[in-house]
Amino acid sequence: MPYTVPKLTDFSASALASAVRDLFSALDSESVAVHNDADWKSFRDRWMARKNGILTQVNDVWLKAAPKEVKRDVGQRVNAVRARVEEQVDSIRPKRVFSFRRSEGRVVEPEPAVAATGARGPTVIISEPRPLDISLPGIHRPIGAEHPVIQTMNEIVSVFRNLGYSVEEGPEIETDYYNFESLNFPPNHPARDTQDTLFIANQESKPLRERLLLRTHTSPVQIRTMEKLKPPIRIVIPGKVYRNDPPDASHSPMFHQIEGLAVDYNIKFGDLKGTLDHFIKALLGSSVKTRFKPSFFPFTEPSAEMMVSCFICGGSGWRGNDPCRPCKQSGWIEILGCGMVDPNVFEFVKDNGYDPKKVSGFAFGMGADRLAILKYGVDDIQLFFQGDVRFLEQFG
Numbered sequence: 156m157p158y159t160v161p162k163l164t165d166f167s168a169s170a171l172a173s174a175v176r177d178l179f180s181a182l183d184s185e186s187v188a189v190h191n192d193a194d195w196k197s198f199r200d201r202w203m204a205r206k207n208g209i210l211t212q213v214n215d216v217w218l219k220a221a222p223k224e225v226k227r228d229v230g231q232r233v234n235a236v237r238a239r240v241e242e243q244v245d246s247i248r249p250k251r252v253f254s255f256r257r258s259e260g261r262v263v264e265p266e267p268a269v270a271a272t273g274a275r276g277p278t279v280i281i282s283e284p285r286p287l288d289i290s291l292p293g294i295h296r297p298i299g300a301e302h303p304v305i306q307t308m309n310e311i312v313s314v315f316r317n318l319g320y321s322v323e324e325g326p327e328i329e330t331d332y333y334n335f336e337s338l339n340f341p342p343n344h345p346a347r348d349t350q351d352t353l354f355i356a357n358q359e360s361k362p363l364r365e366r367l368l369l370r371t372h373t374s375p376v377q378i379r380t381m382e383k384l385k386p387p388i389r390i391v392i393p394g395k396v397y398r399n400d401p402p403d404a405s406h407s408p409m410f411h412q413i414e415g416l417a418v419d420y421n422i423k424f425g426d427l428k429g430t431l432d433h434f435i436k437a438l439l440g441s442s443v444k445t446r447f448k449p450s451f452f453p454f455t456e457p458s459a460e461m462m463v464s465c466f467i468c469g470g471s472g473w474r475g476n477d478p479c480r481p482c483k484q485s486g487w488i489e490i491l492g493c494g495m496v497d498p499n500v501f502e503f504v505k506d507n508g509y510d511p512k513k514v515s516g517f518a519f520g521m522g523a524d525r526l527a528i529l530k531y532g533v534d535d536i537q538l539f540f541q542g543d544v545r546f547l548e549q550f551g
């Protein structure tokens with residue numbers, strides 16, 4: 156026989172206490188029968204529904220009917236009843252508990268289990284498996300880190316991005332035309348020998364300019380971009396390049412270059428110097444000095460190597476009593492090659508607005524691996540490509 160709120164004729168303290176006791180005992184026995192969400196909802200509605208819930212009935216039948224002189228007393232008891240009912244309804248509310256099943260060391264899909272716990276009354280665990288024990292140590296998953304070479308390339312790119320340069324990329328398998336011819340390396344020119352090129356086999360039946368090779372520098376992307384975009388342009392080109400170099404402490408058949416190109420209508424050598432000086436100070440600190448010395452590249456004229464004052468020994472050539480190896484005690488380190496774009500290069504993209512009589516520009520390129528080696532004091536380039544976690548995690 157379900158509990159109903161009795162009408163009171165006797166409002167004495169003892170009669171009220173007895174009525175409240177009966178109500179609480181009904182509340183306890185009904186809450187024990189709550190096993191799932193649906194049970195709980197009907198339990199809640201039965202006791203707390205605004206329209207005809209037990210609390211509402213208590214209000215109507217006990218408080219409103221009470222004679223004036225005991226109203227205050229009854230009011231206090233009704234408030235206590237309300238507080239206790241609300242607490243009980245809240246405390247036995249089933250909670251969603253996620254438990255994890257381990258299967259051969261692998262975490263499988265979490266399975267929701269419904270559990271109800273009550274401050275009063277028993278704890279009800281409705282379904283297996285075990286709930287999550289938050290005191291167990293978790294599974295340690297090391298967080299990966301950016302590879303030091305990628306980190307260095309990203310830093311370089313971000314300096315140029317702030318100067319308004321955009322990023323361009325191109326294929327690693329390139330044609331002879333883009334890798335050499337259009338960059339002013341004519342067929343049979345001796346400058347080609349310096350590139351130690353890896354050619355793709357069985358290409359002899361094709362015309363020379365269509366033969367495939369692994370690009371030896373990121374410079375083909377300069378031509379590809381000038382074919383695509385009209386001047387002015389300002390781009391940086393990060394990427395992998397390949398040369399027939401046997402691996403040793405400072406050589407690898409695959410390495411990373413990053414180069415840049417700026418073309419506009421009135422670019423002068425001073426723009427090149429100012430840009431690169433700003434770049435290297437942003438990358439290595441404002442105290443480094445820069446110096447340019449003449450050099451040769453087929454696609455730039457004039458060409459230069461930029462040297463920076465050694466940021467390892469501070470330009471002194473010594474580290475304590477030991478000679479500084481990275482700068483070979485000279486106090487200067489060669490960091491990049493650069494120059495004004497050779498007008499012959501513009502001839503190849505003349506039809507897209509690059510008339511060598513009207514436009515000028517500068518280009519520069521550097522080895523990202525070499526910069527990373529200098530920056531992190533790594534003594535063997537091979538460490539970058541062996542995938543040894545003990546080495547790589549030092550950069551995390």
Ligand SMILES: [Zn+2]
Nearest residue numbers: 465468479482
């Ligand atoms: Zn030095």
